[in-house]
């Protein structure tokens with residue numbers, strides 16, 4: 479059997495972040511396997527360039543984030559930068575500001591995102607994974623937020639996502655102990671959505687991505703916006719945005735195509751309008 483040619487990978491942050499596109503699926507790779515894909519500030523900036531390129535590419539309907547090598551998704555922030563960039567409260571504030579825009583971009587990303595996780599997913603890596611819409615992990619993946627082992631305050635957004643996934647009690651256990659969690663337990667407590675044997679992980683993640691990319695983009699966007707608004711404090715919810723995307727969806731060509739294709743017993747061809 480011939481190998482399928484690999485799609486071209488566009489480098490960012492000196493090649494430590496890569497992005498590529500195939501079959502309507504964008505892929506972003508954290509590519510510093512020697513450091514277990516630890517995230518430097520430059521990589522956060524590279525991530526934002528990759529996310530922006532895939533956001534603006536009309537062929538891309540879903541984005542997968544993954545780590546290079548078989549050892550880690552992302553092993554957290556690059557601790558070797560801490561002495562210079564995060565040594566006290568003021569420096570830490572500055573550090574957070576530099577990665578804030580990139581985190582916000584992922585948090586409010588207009589297309590569905592999937593984290594494909596093998597090996598270690600720790601600290602800031604958990605934050606990246608929790609900012610995506612869906613987490614698919616291999617049976618060798620391991621999770622943890624070792625902030626208490628380093629003396630770091632994890633921050634509001636990271637903890638809000640953790641609590642919304644696993645509830646306050648597990649969030650406390652994870653944060654107070656800095657413990658490692660195996661894949662099976664991560665699945666049981668809702669930290670990840672599906673666990674697969676390592677050899678099946680990539681194909682299974684791509685299959686989910688392709689299914690999403692074949693579905694109606696506006697219907698997916700309506701679900702994405704509505705769920706994101708639901709997770710906000712009630713006082714901050716943008717009910718007008720939910721209504722607007724609902725109207726756009728129900729008035730769309732794709733809705734017409736969806737019901738016509740059903741009646742004609744054929745696969746719908748969605749255009750996202």
Ligand code: COA
Pocket residue numbers: 512513514516517549550553554555556557558598600601602624628630
């Ligand atoms: N920041 C900077 N460097 C890191 C790193 C991080 N978060 N995680 C791993 N590395 C580096 C190691 O220092 C080591 O560098 P070296 O080869 O120059 O010695 C290299 O990556 C390989 O790591 P190593 O510890 O030898 O690999 P391992 O497979 O035995 O363990 C981890 C992997 C991820 C469990 C371990 O490296 C670790 O605990 N990293 C820190 C995780 C952490 O605290 N993250 C939260 C940060 S906020």
